[in-house]
Amino acid sequence: MNRVRAVFEKKDRAKYISHLDLNRCMLRIFRRSGLPIWYTEGYNPHPYYAFALALSLGFESSCEILDFNITDDEMSMEEIRDRLNEVMPEGMKIISVKPQRKKITEIAKAEYAVSLETADPEKLLADVKALMASDEILIEKKTKRGFKTVNIKPDTEIVKCTVNDSALEIVMRLPAGTQTNYNPSLFLDSLKNAGSQPFSVKKICRTGILRADNKAFE
Amino acid sequence: MLKEKIEKHLLEVQKPSRYIGGETGSIIKDISKIDVRFAFCFPDSYDIGMSHLGMKILYSLINERENYWCERCFAPSEDFEAVMRENDIPLYALESLDPIKDFDFIGFTMQYELSYTNVLNMLDLAGIPVFASERSEELGQIVVAGGPCVCNPEPLADFFDLFILGEGEEVNLELMDLYNEMKKSGATRKEFLIRAAQIEGVYVPSLYSFNYNEDGTISGVETKDGAPAVVRKRIIKDFDKVYYPDNFVVPFTEIVHDRASVEVLRGCIRGCRFCQAGFIYRPFREKTPDTICGETKALCGNTGYDEVSLVSLSTSDHSQIDEMLTKLIDYTAEERINLSLPSLRADNFSEELLEKIRKVRKSGLTFAAEGGTQRLRDVINKNVSEEEIMNTCRIAFEGGYSAVKLYFMMGLPTETDEDIVGIADLAQRIVDLFYSIENRPKGKSVQISISVATFVPKPFTPFQFEPQDTREMIEHKQKLLMDSIKTKKIRVSYHNPDVSMLEAILAKGDRRLCKAVYAAWKNGCKFDSWDEYFKYDKWLEAFEECGIDPSFYANRRFDYDEILPWDHLDYYISKEFFIRENKTAHQAVTTPNCRQKCSGCGVTARTGGKCFE
Numbered sequence: 001m002n003r004v005r006a007v008f009e010k011k012d013r014a015k016y017i018s019h020l021d022l023n024r025c026m027l028r029i030f031r032r033s034g035l036p037i038w039y040t041e042g043y044n045p046h047p048y049y050a051f052a053l054a055l056s057l058g059f060e061s062s063c064e065i066l067d068f069n070i071t072d073d074e075m076s077m078e079e080i081r082d083r084l085n086e087v088m089p090e091g092m093k094i095i096s097v098k099p100q101r102k103k104i105t106e107i108a109k110a111e112y113a114v115s116l117e118t119a120d121p122e123k124l125l126a127d128v129k130a131l132m133a134s135d136e137i138l139i140e141k142k143t144k145r146g147f148k149t150v151n152i153k154p155d156t157e158i159v160k161c162t163v164n165d166s167a168l169e170i171v172m173r174l175p176a177g178t179q180t181n182y183n184p185s186l187f188l189d190s191l192k193n194a195g196s197q198p199f200s201v202k203k204i205c206r207t208g209i210l211r212a213d214n215k216a217f218e
Numbered sequence: 219m220l221k222e223k224i225e226k227h228l229l230e231v232q233k234p235s236r237y238i239g240g241e242t243g244s245i246i247k248d249i250s251k252i253d254v255r256f257a258f259c260f261p262d263s264y265d266i267g268m269s270h271l272g273m274k275i276l277y278s279l280i281n282e283r284e285n286y287w288c289e290r291c292f293a294p295s296e297d298f299e300a301v302m303r304e305n306d307i308p309l310y311a312l313e314s315l316d317p318i319k320d321f322d323f324i325g326f327t328m329q330y331e332l333s334y335t336n337v338l339n340m341l342d343l344a345g346i347p348v349f350a351s352e353r354s355e356e357l358g359q360i361v362v363a364g365g366p367c368v369c370n371p372e373p374l375a376d377f378f379d380l381f382i383l384g385e386g387e388e389v390n391l392e393l394m395d396l397y398n399e400m401k402k403s404g405a406t407r408k409e410f411l412i413r414a415a416q417i418e419g420v421y422v423p424s425l426y427s428f429n430y431n432e433d434g435t436i437s438g439v440e441t442k443d444g445a446p447a448v449v450r451k452r453i454i455k456d457f458d459k460v461y462y463p464d465n466f467v468v469p470f471t472e473i474v475h476d477r478a479s480v481e482v483l484r485g486c487i488r489g490c491r492f493c494q495a496g497f498i499y500r501p502f503r504e505k506t507p508d509t510i511c512g513e514t515k516a517l518c519g520n521t522g523y524d525e526v527s528l529v530s531l532s533t534s535d536h537s538q539i540d541e542m543l544t545k546l547i548d549y550t551a552e553e554r555i556n557l558s559l560p561s562l563r564a565d566n567f568s569e570e571l572l573e574k575i576r577k578v579r580k581s582g583l584t585f586a587a588e589g590g591t592q593r594l595r596d597v598i599n600k601n602v603s604e605e606e607i608m609n610t611c612r613i614a615f616e617g618g619y620s621a622v623k624l625y626f627m628m629g630l631p632t633e634t635d636e637d638i639v640g641i642a643d644l645a646q647r648i649v650d651l652f653y654s655i656e657n658r659p660k661g662k663s664v665q666i667s668i669s670v671a672t673f674v675p676k677p678f679t680p681f682q683f684e685p686q687d688t689r690e691m692i693e694h695k696q697k698l699l700m701d702s703i704k705t706k707k708i709r710v711s712y713h714n715p716d717v718s719m720l721e722a723i724l725a726k727g728d729r730r731l732c733k734a735v736y737a738a739w740k741n742g743c744k745f746d747s748w749d750e751y752f753k754y755d756k757w758l759e760a761f762e763e764c765g766i767d768p769s770f771y772a773n774r775r776f777d778y779d780e781i782l783p784w785d786h787l788d789y790y791i792s793k794e795f796f797i798r799e800n801k802t803a804h805q806a807v808t809t810p811n812c813r814q815k816c817s818g819c820g821v822t823a824r825t826g827g828k829c830f831e
Contacts, residue, residue, distance in 0.1 A: 013240035016228060021235065021470040028242070028468060028522030045554070058229040087522070089470075090240045 001038055002070040004080060005100045005218070009062045010055065011205075014091025019054040025089065026051075026066070032087035035080060038069035052104055052209060052217070053176055056183060059112075061206035065217070067100060101218045102211070107177035111159070111208035112184045114170045118199035121163040127195030128170065132158055134194075139186045152182050152190075167202060176209065221315050223307055231297045235470040236264035239312035243467040243521065244290075245281045246313055253285040254394050254401075257311045257318040259326045261336035262747070264292040268467070269475035271529055272327055272365065276386050278463035286394055289313040289321075290467070293336045293745070294343070302343060309344035319345045322397060323360050325390075326378075328367035331724035332717065332747035334374060337363075338739040341377070348736070350379050350424060355406050360397065364390075368421075369451075369498050370677040370784040373724050375423035376732035379407070380414055382421075383787060384451025385484075387461055389419040415445040419452030421787065428729055428783075434770055436728065436781040450788040450824075457484055457503035464516035468523070477525035477558065478517040482510050482542070486531040487812035489819075490588070491599045491803050492627065494676040495531055498789050501821045501829045502535075502812060507542040514546060518555055525556040533559060535813075583614050586625040589633075590640030596806045597632050599680075599799075604644065611648055615655050620662040622648060628695050629673040629687035629718075631803060638695050641668065642702035649707050666708045670699065672718035676725050677784045678791060680799030683776045686722045688769075689715055716754040720746065722772040728783035731771075734764045792820035 010017070017025060030037050030047055039045040052065035070080060077097040084094045118124045131137060137153040157173040174182040184204055192199070209217045228234040235241075258277055260267025267273065273290070280288035289311035294302060301307070308317040318324055324346065326337050341348045346359055353359055363374065364382040371381045382389055393414060400410050415422040425445035431437045441447055454460045466478065485502035486495065505513075514526050528546075536542055543559075550557045585607055589595040595602060611622060626641050645666045652664035672692055675684045687695070692715040699710060724731065737760035745751035761768050776782060778797045785793065795818060802809060809817050812829065816822065822829050 013238050016235040016238050017470045018233075018235070021472070024472070025470055027524065031518075031522035031524060032242075032520065034519075039554075057234070087242070089242045 002073050002075070003100045004068060004070055004077065004097050006066045006068070006081070006084070006094050006097045008064050008066060008088075008092060008094045009060075010064055010092050011060045011062070012091040014089060015058055015060045017089075018057045019051075022051070022055075029084060029087055029089075030068075033083045035083055036071045036075070038071050050104075052107060053110065053181075053206075055206060056185070056204075059204045059206060062095075063206060063209050065209055067104070098218065105178050106211050107209055107217050108175065108212040109157075109173045109210040109214070110176035110206055111171065111173045111210060113203075113205045113207045114172065114184055114188070114201070115203040116168045116170065116188075116199040117166060117202040118168060118197055119166070120197055121166065121168040123197040124168045124195065124199055125161055125163055127191060127197050128158065128161060128168070131191055131194050132156070137187070137190050139190060141186070152186060155180070155182060156187055168199070171207070173208075173210065173214075219315075220307065220310055220317065223305060224310075224315065227301045227305060231301060232295060233265075233471045236292070237294065237298055237312075239290075239315065241467050241469055243465050244313055245277075245287075247281075247287045249287075249314065251285060252287045253398050254287075254323070255321040256280055256286065256288040256323040256325060256394065257291050257321040258288055259291040259318070259324060259337075259340060260293070261326055261328070261333040261340060262293055262330075262745070263295055264469070265471065265473045267292045268469050268473045270327065270329065271479050271481065272386070274463055274466050274479075275461070275481075276390060277467070278465065279387060279461050280390065280394070282461075283391065283394075285398075286391075287313075289318075291318055291340070293340055296745075299339075299343065309340055317344065319359060322358055322401070323362055323394070326361075326363045326365075328363050328365040328371075328374070330747055331367060331721045332752075334724060334735050335739040335743045335746055337374070337377060338736065339744045349376055351376070353379070353407065355408065357397070357401050357405055357407050357410050360407070360410070362393075366494065366498060367725075369494070369787060369789055370725060370727070371421065371423065372428075372729040372783045373727040373731035373735055375729045376736070378423065379411060380420055380422045382452075383419045383449060383789070385454050386452070387454055389417060389452045392417055393420065412443045412445075415443070418450055421449040423729075426786065430730075435777075436783065438781065439786050448786055448788050451498075451790065453501065453790070453825075454484075454503075458505050458509050462513050464513070465520040466517065466523075468521050475527065476523075477527050477556075478514070478521055478523040479527045479529045480510055480513045480517065481505070481529045482533055483530045483536055487535055488532060488601070489599055489799075489809055489811060489817065491597075491680040491799060492588070492630065492673060492676070494679050497678050497791050497819070499531065500790055500819065501825065504536050507538050507545050510542055511545045511549060515549060518553065524554065525558060526550065527558040527560065529560075583611070583619055583621070584623040584625070585610070587644065588625065588627050589630060590626060590637045590642075590644055593806050594630060594633060594637045594640070596808050597803050598627075598630055599803070599808050601808055601811070604647075607644070608647070608651060611651055612655065615652055615658050615664075618659050620652070620659045621665045621667070623667045623669065624648075626668060626670045627673045628670050628699075629692055631673075631681060631684045632806070633687075633695075635695075635698055638698050639702045641670070641699055642704075642708070645708045646704070649705060664707055668708060668710045669712075670696075670710060671713045672715045674718050674721045674725060677782070678789050678796075680796045680803055682726070682782065682796060683778065683800055685775045686719060686772045688773055689719065692718075714749070714752070717747075717752060719768070719772050720754065720757055723768045726771045726776075726783070728771075730764075730766065734760045734766050737763050788824075790819075790821045790824050792823070795819045 037047045040048050049068035055061050081094045081097040136151040138149050140147045141150045155175045159171040162169040211217050277288050280286050291311045310317050338348045347353050360379045362380050363378050364386050368381045411422045414420050425443050427440050429437045483504035485500045487502050490496050588600045675681045738757050741756040743753055743756050
């Protein structure tokens with residue numbers, strides 16, 4: 001049995017596929033591909049596959065991770081990739097298929113490219129800087145036991161900000177994985193509340209899934 | 219471009235993937251090579267419309283033609299409709315995201331009377347005049363409808379340019395071919411409609427006018443421009459060879475019937491006297507087990523569905539049911555596909571067949587007994603005897619089942635209190651049966667669910683002449699039934715009788731009802747089939763505004779010699795047959811099914827002596 005890890009992108013119209021729907025969609029992709037995917041051996045056998053992280057509805061991604069097992073050890077990684085790509089829906093594409101190297105628990109962060117549409121990008125940039133200079137960024141995070149106030153400041157990394165004509169492009173890193181997950185929308189809500197420059201979110205794209213040392217998770 | 223405008227607001231609404239297309243299996247074409255564009259509209263939400271088999275068939279069929287493009291369109295939910303109206307987004311088709319007002323055909327499938335207001339709302343959202351008479355003289359924007367409800371299309375007559383009666387697999391393309399030819403020659407809408415009326419199965423309501431007697435009944439129908447006095451529905455002669463898609467559009471969001479479906483037969487041999495589908499889809503035709511199996515394999519392979527459902531009015535009436543199920547169960551078991559088998563009748567379950575079914579079926583048992591006593595079941599020609607129900611239940615209980623669902627109707631012709639009490643008695647005897655069986659499922663209680671619908675008289679049935687019970691009568695019967703049930707092992711659920719009354723009014727209505735449908739929509743009615751949107755008071759207001767007495771349609775007995783609003787439409791069954799069957803019903807005498815004996819419904823006379831093999 002071959003344990004493999006696919007990296008795929010989810011863009012354009014595919015960003016409207018919710019995580020729950022993506023699960024069902026993936027099952028059908030596997031069935032259409034005819035790949036010898038490994039089934040669980042319990043009372044109700046079903047194809048085994050797992051997404052490393054959930055992606056919010058409306059977010060694009062260039063780096064989603066999907067693990068599954070192929071029962072045919074002879075099958076090449078390229079063949080698996082190509083057969084899946086033949087039956088993928090519009091906007092979704094497998095970039096690579098490789099053997100699973102690291103454990104899912106090693107995922108620590110995710111990187112996002114955020115594009116904010118605004119009349120005055122320079123002023124919005126100043127708002128971002130002011131927010132990051134503050135001692136804490138408190139947000140209300142929904143948990144199983146109601147809401148909880150969390151300071152996301154220490155774990156929020158702004159990698160880069162670029163100003164262009166009508167938008168501010170931010171590259172940021174946030175905790176992700178089995179322990180803590182911060183959605184970039186939490187930061188953006190704080191920015192909206194604390195800042196003075198109005199903006200609308202044009203696009204959010206996950207561009208990297210990283211380990212604690214900022215290396216790509218593979 | 220519309221796409222940007224839509225996307226700007228898409229994340230503000232529930233289940234956005236319903237509004238943006240891009241699903242696997244959806245067909246995209248190069249617009250510069252297209253001659254005729256067809257918007258296939260379903261007058262309900264995406265989740266419901268995407269489950270409709272007819273749309274899948276006709277979508278693929280039209281798209282097989284290189285120069286024709288069929289796209290899908292559904293009624294947006296309330297939240298997205300608000301977004302559309304606020305931001306001037308006209309109703310658009312899901313493949314190209316182009317406004318449907320620019321299409322050549324805007325085709326609706328009319329599956330249910332309570333979706334009529336959605337048609338008006340969708341036309342309005344599209345920016346198309348809701349009244350056919352207000353549409354441009356130019357050729358284009360032809361608003362058409364098909365589906366079971368158009369067997370009496372009169373309450374919709376003012377809103378449509380034409381109706382397509384019967385099966386669409388051939389006539390839709392003939393209609394589009396005629397359009398294509400006439401568009402090139404610069405014809406007008408009117409010229410096209412006059413020519414279209416000559417195609418068998420096409421009914422152009424503007425070429426027909428009705429006259430009425432003083433008592434409100436119809437005195438006559440006049441035709442003009444050479445339109446035929448009687449329009450006959452279309453049927454497919456070689457059903458085994460009829461076009462069937464090898465792929466479906468596979469939605470991302472979960473829909474009501476989220477699976478592959480394969481049609482095994484069309485029509486019904488049973489002749490239950492209340493059932494419209496049992497008559498309007500005649501003659502009975504079936505596909506061979508090989509065809510069914512081949513279509514199943516192609517569909518499952520191309521869509522990736524892991525569930526397939528057999529579609530028909532009564533799957534167990536297939537003459538080769540054993541061979542068919544054996545083949546299908548072998549294939550689906552190997553491929554780990556769930557096979558779902560709705561519409562299996564109680565009266566021809568064999569232990570052998572049940573064993574096969576049990577391998578694949580996990581749900582409970584459902585019987586449509588419809589009537590509580592044998593006398594009433596004879597009246598409605600539901601040839602299921604209590605003995606057969608008990609036998610099937612016994613086999614099922616011994617096989618481990620403990621839940622049984624029973625469907626009944628209330629307000630059937632000749633029904634008395636005794637028949638209502640009979641429903642409770644029958645359910646009680648099933649409970650008793652369960653506890654009398656030695657090897658019943660241990661540690662389990664039996665659960666009988668009774669679902670009671672209100673009888674709705676429908677056109678093209680022997681009960682088309684019958685009045686519907688009034689609300690008071692239904693309420694009395696509901697109370698009587700509740701009082702007759704003595705155990706918690708029997709659970710009862712009802713349909714809303716107001717919904718059933720509106721169904722009857724619209725099903726049996728004539729052309730004068732169009733203005734009431736319009737008024738109801740203007741009063742805010744839409745999604746009438748959804749409990750949370752159903753506004754009966756608004757409908758009653760609409761009838762009053764238009765001077766219409768709804769009981770004239772729902773609660774009045776129509777005379778045998780009265781001209782019915784649908785008498786000028788021919789569904790292959792003669793009115794004489796319906797009258798004969800109605801009389802037989804009142805004598806509580808049954809009619810044998812088509813396989814036992816031909817009852818001369820009129821199909822053979824019209825097809826030239828052949829009904830089914």
